[in-house]
Amino acid sequence: MNHDDGIKQLLKQSLPPVERNAEPERDLWPAVLRRLDADAASRRAVPWFDWALLGGLAVFVASFPATIPVFLYYL
């Protein structure tokens, strides 16, 4: 008998193997489609940082209108 057989047997008794033909209780395809849709939606969404940057720029320009030609020059 192999030195490790005892502990292997104990491990198998403690964590019985999963049956060979185990399958999910529900069809997972709709969940995969939902996940793909959510991913696509999040890619389309503008990140909050971009909105914050735009807002900051708008406030700055409103506060200092004289800087508008400078911005336009560098665009």
Add this chain to the structure above:
Amino acid sequence: MPDGSSSVPGSVLHRFRQGDLDAFEALFREHQRPVYGWILRIVRNTAAAEDLTVETFWRIHRAHDRFQPEFPFGPWARRIATRAALDWLRAQRPEVELTTEMAGTLPSASQGDPGIAAEIRSKTALAFGRLPLSLRAAAILAVVEEQPHKDIAAALGITVAAVKLRVFRALRLLRKDLEQQGITP
């Protein structure tokens, strides 16, 4: 999926690589069950295995342009599934992962031997849960689930020799932990 064989024609694999959703669904239908079974063997939690199967196929879809149609889909999917399962295990607290209660909810091929006290089985499961994740994954797939070493090696991205070494180290650490608790396997 164990041998990576598939009844899906090669043209489906090429269309999947190009991002075709119908081809992706065909591959999902073909591989959903083996991917779920593989994940379940690692995480040993049916609800988590379902969520991780969805996560795996999402990752597969995201990586479609990196898939090489000349290679079989099964082992590639299994590797992605293994990464998803290990990420999930990494996020869990070790002491709640492999309890005997959890094992009892699994669709198991066999029940525990009544000759071995429930307390010993519980302590063994908990001691196993305390092992490093890399050792645990190799040991559970090789020893408990009796999966081929080459499949485990491919799924974990290591060599067959490394799988054997991890199993050896896992069993040695498990034995040491159990002996400290007065259990001699």
